[in-house]
Amino acid sequence: MGALPIIDHPDASREFVTNKARSHWHDEALWFVRSKRDKQAHSVPEWEYLREQASEVKTHTIANLDRYLVEFEKNATAMGATVHWASDAADHNRIVHQILKDHGTLRIVKSKSMLTEECGLNHYLEDNGIEVVDTDLGERIVQLRHETPSHIVLPAIHIKKEEVGETFHTHLGTDKGASDPQYLTEAARGHLRGKFLSGEIGITGVNFGIADTGGIVVCTNEGNADLGVSLPRVHIACMGIEKLLPRHQDLAIFTRLLARSATGQPITSYTSHFHGPRDANSELHIVLVDNGRSKLRESETFRHALHCIRCGACMNTCPVYRRSGGHSYRTTVPGPIGSVLSPARDSKAHKSLPYACSLCGSCTDVCPVKIPLHHQLLAWRKELVGQDRMPKSKTVPMKAASYLFQHPKLFALAGKAGRTALRWLPHFATHNRLNKWTIARELPLPPKESFRDWYRKNRG
Amino acid sequence: MSVALFVPCYVDQFYPDVAIATLELLERLGVDVVFPQGQTCCGQPMANTGCTEDARPVAKRNVAMFADYDAVVCPSGSCTSMVRNHYDQFFDSGDTAFQHVKSRTFELCEYLYDVLEVRKLDVRFPHRVSLHQSCHGLRELRLGPSSEVMTPRVDKMRSLLDMVADLEWSLPTRVDECCGFGGTFAVDEAELSASMGRDRIADHLSTGSEVIVSADMSCLMHMQGLIRREKNPTQVMHIAQVLVGRPIKELAKTE
Ligand code: SF4
Numbered sequence: 204m205g206a207l208p209i210i211d212h213p214d215a216s217r218e219f220v221t222n223k224a225r226s227h228w229h230d231e232a233l234w235f236v237r238s239k240r241d242k243q244a245h246s247v248p249e250w251e252y253l254r255e256q257a258s259e260v261k262t263h264t265i266a267n268l269d270r271y272l273v274e275f276e277k278n279a280t281a282m283g284a285t286v287h288w289a290s291d292a293a294d295h296n297r298i299v300h301q302i303l304k305d306h307g308t309l310r311i312v313k314s315k316s317m318l319t320e321e322c323g324l325n326h327y328l329e330d331n332g333i334e335v336v337d338t339d340l341g342e343r344i345v346q347l348r349h350e351t352p353s354h355i356v357l358p359a360i361h362i363k364k365e366e367v368g369e370t371f372h373t374h375l376g377t378d379k380g381a382s383d384p385q386y387l388t389e390a391a392r393g394h395l396r397g398k399f400l401s402g403e404i405g406i407t408g409v410n411f412g413i414a415d416t417g418g419i420v421v422c423t424n425e426g427n428a429d430l431g432v433s434l435p436r437v438h439i440a441c442m443g444i445e446k447l448l449p450r451h452q453d454l455a456i457f458t459r460l461l462a463r464s465a466t467g468q469p470i471t472s473y474t475s476h477f478h479g480p481r482d483a484n485s486e487l488h489i490v491l492v493d494n495g496r497s498k499l500r501e502s503e504t505f506r507h508a509l510h511c512i513r514c515g516a517c518m519n520t521c522p523v524y525r526r527s528g529g530h531s532y533r534t535t536v537p538g539p540i541g542s543v544l545s546p547a548r549d550s551k552a553h554k555s556l557p558y559a560c561s562l563c564g565s566c567t568d569v570c571p572v573k574i575p576l577h578h579q580l581l582a583w584r585k586e587l588v589g590q591d592r593m594p595k596s597k598t599v600p601m602k603a604a605s606y607l608f609q610h611p612k613l614f615a616l617a618g619k620a621g622r623t624a625l626r627w628l629p630h631f632a633t634h635n636r637l638n639k640w641t642i643a644r645e646l647p648l649p650p651k652e653s654f655r656d657w658y659r660k661n662r663g
Numbered sequence: 664m665s666v667a668l669f670v671p672c673y674v675d676q677f678y679p680d681v682a683i684a685t686l687e688l689l690e691r692l693g694v695d696v697v698f699p700q701g702q703t704c705c706g707q708p709m710a711n712t713g714c715t716e717d718a719r720p721v722a723k724r725n726v727a728m729f730a731d732y733d734a735v736v737c738p739s740g741s742c743t744s745m746v747r748n749h750y751d752q753f754f755d756s757g758d759t760a761f762q763h764v765k766s767r768t769f770e771l772c773e774y775l776y777d778v779l780e781v782r783k784l785d786v787r788f789p790h791r792v793s794l795h796q797s798c799h800g801l802r803e804l805r806l807g808p809s810s811e812v813m814t815p816r817v818d819k820m821r822s823l824l825d826m827v828a829d830l831e832w833s834l835p836t837r838v839d840e841c842c843g844f845g846g847t848f849a850v851d852e853a854e855l856s857a858s859m860g861r862d863r864i865a866d867h868l869s870t871g872s873e874v875i876v877s878a879d880m881s882c883l884m885h886m887q888g889l890i891r892r893e894k895n896p897t898q899v900m901h902i903a904q905v906l907v908g909r910p911i912k913e914l915a916k917t918e
Pocket residue numbers: 464510511512513514515516517518540569570571572573574576
């Protein structure tokens with residue numbers, strides 16, 4: 204991949220945010236999911252205990268990752284799976300492509316996997332003449348529209364049902380103007396069924412890899428992962444190395460948290476366990492992908508971000524995400540966790556993301572594995588200023604403020620001058636496009652005296 | 664027992680009555696409180712922008728300023744959280760002056776509810792009030808239960824306001840959603856910030872609130888700016904003003 208352009212979140216989000224109707228609709232849709240999550244969390248008395256356990260298991264696993272990876276490889280291999288190691292995205296794509304070449308395969312069915320998105324697998328394979336069919340309904344919709352997912356769990360949450368109707372009319376020949384979800388889902392099902400039957404190799408992501416059994420677990424709501432790998436003889440499972448759990452008995456903590464946090468369901472409709480290939484004629488390939496994860500693990504501050512189980516709860520709760528849409532982040536993983544992970548990959552390209560946050564802390568409180576997300580976003584800001592990545596327009600006023608705050612007399616004087624100016628300056632001088640505060644807001648009405656002046660007179 | 668009043672910089676300059684109300688409230692409750700004149704700001708604008716080195720000397724000044732008091736009371740969750748949760752990076756953990764200030768700095772509601780153990784107040788406020796929980800007060804100081812976390816907690820702000828006679832509640836549907844202020848975020852991401860604020864205000868007003876009350880004037884400053892732009896009759900008031908019995912003001916005329 205070449206150098207990425209620098210993304211400016213305020214610019215990238217403008218269209219979505221200023222389209223009030225759309226932004227409002229999106230906000231409500233995600234808030235609905237967040238509310239369902241709250242109900243589910245309330246229904247589990249040990250919710251906070253589970254979060255604590257999950258966080259501890261992850262901390263332990265990440266600390267001993269090398270050991271558990273070796274154990275996982277050993278056990279998976281013993282059951283007949285072939286384990287591959289990929290150091291980066293290119294490596295991952297090459298490995299997958301090689302397996303396809305070995306089997307002379309020209310078409311694959313794929314179930315949702317943020318890892319393959321992260322690696323740009325679809326494009327890579329299509330450039331190499333392979334047909335890729337995403338079988339998750341939301342993924343298929345964005346794929347047909349030549350878009351990318353805007354959310355890691357709800358990839359097409361930004362698209363209205365009328366728009367899905369249009370897309371299906373164009374690509375699947377459904378009735379024009381049809382927007383009934385039932386009808387559209389049926390149409391998609393029929394379309395995908397054909398693809399499943401002709402898929403030669405199935406690719407899935409992995410939600411959890413279990414070191415002590417060498418098994419992998421895939422969670423979906425549509426059963427598409429199961430269909431996608433039951434018919435073909437070959438199953439390729441792509442897994443980030445942080446997806447590991449030490450023991451099979453740790454799994455329940457995470458399956459209980461995952462679906463509840465993600466969509467407010469007690470559990471995903473399908474939680475499929477794979478222990479090696481299904482029979483002597485079949486193959487299971489597990490591709491273990493690093494792609495920057497080991498590097499992140501070295502950072503004491505950001506290592507916790509590897510706990511993420513990709514539930515998407517932090518996105519659903521984030522007031523910025525809900526109003527700006529996932530595409531405004533211009534990353535595979537958007538929202539709070541995306542804004543922590545992306546600068547770790549390329550701090551220059553993604554430097555505006557840690558600032559696309561009001562530091563409300565809701566993400567930290569909602570995260571089932573207790574990643575201190577808003578603290579990490581704040582830590583990124585510090586890191587970015589330290590790396591001299593931030594423009595002078597951001598840092599110079601802070602130097603000035605620092606000087607002022609170290610000199611109370613000057614501060615009082617400047618305050619007085621400012622308040623006087625606000626009182627006497629004409630409205631157009633204080634309310635113009637240069638002052639971003641006043642684009643939508645009035646300035647406070649300046650009082651005649653500050654508190655310190657009042658105090659000196661009345662209590663001094 | 665000497666208590667210092669710690670007044671956020673923008674409250675000092677733009678909302679002196681919030682500080683006066685805080686002072687009067689504490690005096691009425693028999694607290695011997697002073698305002699150390701040399702104070703300016705907690706350093707949060709710089710620290711939240713990532714300009715740690717610019718925040719450092721300001722934090723140092725602040726600690727030196729307050730080190731001699733038995734307690735420091737601040738009518739802002741966000742500035743209190745700055746001292747309690749974000750000052751560690753500027754001091755050695757063995758720095759006793761810092762440890763003293765860190766453990767003895769209280770947000771106003773905390774101080775009233777936990778330290779003074781105020782359980783009744785002689786004050787009346789005959790209005791429909793909706794409570795705006797500030798994110799820092801809620802999720803960094805735990806002044807109340809946050810909607811995401813299942814741990815039961817006392818809602819200190821609500822408990823205090825419940826002691827006010829004739830106050831009627833009107834609560835927003837999203838009990839603790841962010842108003843979108845976020846410090847420099849308000850200008851950095853001005854459109855997003857304003858859109859968050861507008862939604863927040865609409866939610867507060869949907870149940871007929873006359874006054875939006877918060878323990879953080881910064882959230883209120885942002886919402887007030889939006890309210891006044893739209894020439895809406897709703898008022899915003901700091902909790903100290905309500906607890907001390909300030910009458911509701913006429914909406915100051917917009918130009
Ligand atoms: S950071 Fe936490 S809340 Fe966000 S997707 Fe990951 S696990 Fe879920």
